[in-house]
Amino acid sequence: MGSMTPEEHALSYIESQGELTDAEAGRLFDALKPLPSREFLVGSWDGGCFETGHPGCKALIETKWAGKDFRGVDDVDPIMTFDDKGGTVLE
Structure with a gap:
């Protein structure tokens, strides 16, 4: 995920409407912080x-x-x- 936070990474996919593999989506989801x-x-x-x-x-x-x-x-x-x-x- 590089220097971006998991939240920034998720937003970049949302904004670009890019494609993810199931494995990438799972890793991204697992890295996100829980809701407050x-x-x-x-x-x-x-x-x-x-x-x-x-x-x-x-x-x-x-x-x-x-x-x-x-x-x-x-x-x-x-x-x-x-x-x-x-x-x-x-x-």
């Missing part, structure tokens, strides 16, 4: 995936997955998609 708390997740999160060739990524793109909305640590809408006008819809 469960409450950190509360809010709306944009969706995306690391392209590893897994069919799940293609399915997320085809369904126009927008992300997740955490209303609380135990209350989440895991599948929000984009509608034809670019708004989000709960599935």
